[in-house]
Amino acid sequence: MFILSLTYLKSNDEADRYMEPHMAWVKEGYAKGWFLASGRKIPRTGGVILAIGDRAAIEAYVAADPFTIHGVAAYDITELAVTTTAEGLEILKH
Template sequence: MFIINLTYKTELEKIDQFLNEHIEFLNEQYKLGHFLASGRKIPRTGGVILSNIKSKSELEKIIEKDPFKKHELASYELTEFVPSKTCDELKFLME
């Protein structure tokens, strides 16, 4: 499992130009079962995605498809972790 930490490298006006494409990318990854949760940071300096992809190299290939990555609008930090404790609603993450 990975936490993907996006940090914007440009002004929000430029980010907003590609936001709909980024949302389409996210929707596709949710449909494929690759992403579990996502959202913007507060203040709006980037975003966070929770992915259940097992392989870092596979996840990096997926990220290459993100319009924010394609247009060099954000940097991506990947943190791999293994959940060892969750609330009842998220027990499936430990399977």
Template structure:
């Protein structure tokens, strides 16, 4: 399991120019099953994506497709973690 923490490097006006393409990228990876949840940080300085992937190389390949990455809109901090506690069993089975 990985979390990508995005921090915008460009003004929001430029971020917004790529937002539609970024959302299409998100939709593609939700459909494939790579993404679990995502959303903007508050205040809006970037975003967060929870990624289900086997290794860091897979995460890097996924991130390399993001229009925010391709166009230098955001920096990405990738955090790998191993969930050990869950709100309920269905969430646990989904994440494993």
């Protein structure tokens, strides 16, 4: 599993300019079966996405995020070897 932590490099106003294409990119990540959960950080300094899949594919996909392309946010990708989950969350062990 991967934790994709986005940190805004530009203002929230600038992030809002690219939010619609970013959210289309997020929805496509869900459609590919890679994204499991996502949301904004509080306070609003970026966001977090929980993902599964191949690291190289995830890294390439992150590079295609409109936030990345336009320098709005930087990603930190942390790989996590999940060994124990609550019932029903076994998909996190991929």
